[in-house]
Amino acid sequence: xxxxxxxKNTATxxxxxxxxxxxxDVVKTYDTGTMRVEALKGISFSVDRGEMVAVMGPSGCxxxxxxxxxxxxxxxxxxxxxxxxxxxxxxxxxxxTDYRARRMGFIFQVYNLLPVLSAVENVELPxxxxxxxxxxxxxxxxxxxxxxxLAQWASHRPAELSGGQxxxxxxxxxxxxxxxxxxADEPTGALDSKTAQDIxxxxxxxxxxxxLTIVLVTHDPHxxxxxxxxxxxxxxxxxxEETRDDADNPASVDGLATPATA
Numbered sequence: 001x002x003x004x005x006x007x008k009n010t011a012t013x014x015x016x017x018x019x020x021x022x023x024x025d026v027v028k029t030y031d032t033g034t035m036r037v038e039a040l041k042g043i044s045f046s047v048d049r050g051e052m053v054a055v056m057g058p059s060g061c062x063x064x065x066x067x068x069x070x071x072x073x074x075x076x077x078x079x080x081x082x083x084x085x086x087x088x089x090x091x092x093x094x095x096x097t098d099y100r101a102r103r104m105g106f107i108f109q110v111y112n113l114l115p116v117l118s119a120v121e122n123v124e125l126p127x128x129x130x131x132x133x134x135x136x137x138x139x140x141x142x143x144x145x146x147x148x149x150l151a152q153w154a155s156h157r158p159a160e161l162s163g164g165q166x167x168x169x170x171x172x173x174x175x176x177x178x179x180x181x182x183x184a185d186e187p188t189g190a191l192d193s194k195t196a197q198d199i200x201x202x203x204x205x206x207x208x209x210x211x212l213t214i215v216l217v218t219h220d221p222h223x224x225x226x227x228x229x230x231x232x233x234x235x236x237x238x239x240x241e242e243t244r245d246d247a248d249n250p251a252s253v254d255g256l257a258t259p260a261t262a
Contacts, residue, residue, distance in 0.1 A: 019082075020180060020213050021047035021070060026079035028062075028069055039065040041236040042079070049180075050211040052204070054224040057233035063217040064185055066233070070215070071104060071183050072096045084180060101130050105174025107216075109186035111166045113158045119165075120145060120154040123173045130177075144172035148202050164195035171202060175212075182206075184216035188223055200226050 028040040039062045047053050055063045068074040070081060072088050081088045084103065091099065113122045124141035128134065145151045148168040158166055167187065174182050187203070188196035200223055206212045216227065224230045230242045 018048045019046045020049040020084055021215070022080075022082040023070060024080045026066075026069060026081060027077045028065055028074065029077050039236050040069065040076075043236075043238060044079075045231060045238060045241070047213060047215060049213055050207070051229065052207045052214040052227045053216070053229045053231060054227035055215065055217045055231045055233060056219070056221075056224045057239075059219075061233040062236040063233055065236075067183050067185055067215065067217055071106070071181075072100060101126065102177060103180045105177065105179040105182040107167075107170050107174050107182060107184040107187045109189040111158065111170050113166060113169060115158050118155050118157055119150065119161065119169045119172075122158070122169055123176050126173065127176055140176050141172070144176040145169070147175060147206065148172045162195070163191055164198055167191065167195075167199050168202065171199070171206075175206070179212070181213045181215065184214060186217055186219065188218065188220060193222075196220065196223065 023046070024044050026040050026043040027038070030037045030039055043062075043066060055066060057063055065074065069076050070083075072081075072083075072091075083099075086099070088096065114125070117125065120138065120141045123144055124134075124137040127137035127140060132140070142151060142154060145154055145168075148171050150165060150168045150172065153161060153165060158169070161169065167190075171187075182203075184203070188199050191199060203214060203216075204226060207214050214227075216223070218224050225244070228244060231238055232240045232242070
């Protein structure tokens, strides 16, 4: 059960060593040519090192935009974002790209695996692109596959794997560079409920056993409730947060504890 609802969203100062992600007053606007859409309206919050946070809310509320701006994939129009104490705004494009390659992992609903490569080749590919020697890349890729219990399928191509196995390969690829943060956008969205739970078990184990910080977007209330905290969004704003640190105190403030649906 998730417990207390946080009444305010406050960003921890970048000097706080517990906070690995800090966002302050983040604004993101898209110009479609005929209208301007304010996707993020002054978002402020933080994520502690080793925390698993689920971002939930209806479709179009800004969840994926938040993930993309926090990770530096998309630029912001106003506000500040710090990752591991570094201000994204002070990084040039190359430095930001290098930082993502070294310190971040990404998991998406669409697996984005190359069909002509085996599981281990898909996992080692980011390392080879970044200049890691082939022998070292293969060792690290096999270790990542072992972490998701898929080492025995290393030589199989994606077409020979189930949906859950393909997502495990994607998770292994996100781990191969020993990231500080993993961003996951609907990581169970294309899976049946049993396979989705298997994937969440893998992610929870990585979070617990390796201290991996995970920020995930999901429409699934069951997935969200397995995170340490749920951040609820609506119309580009954070409208509430729930934690599970008080199981004896069910969340029931202003209806915000009701699981969000798409």
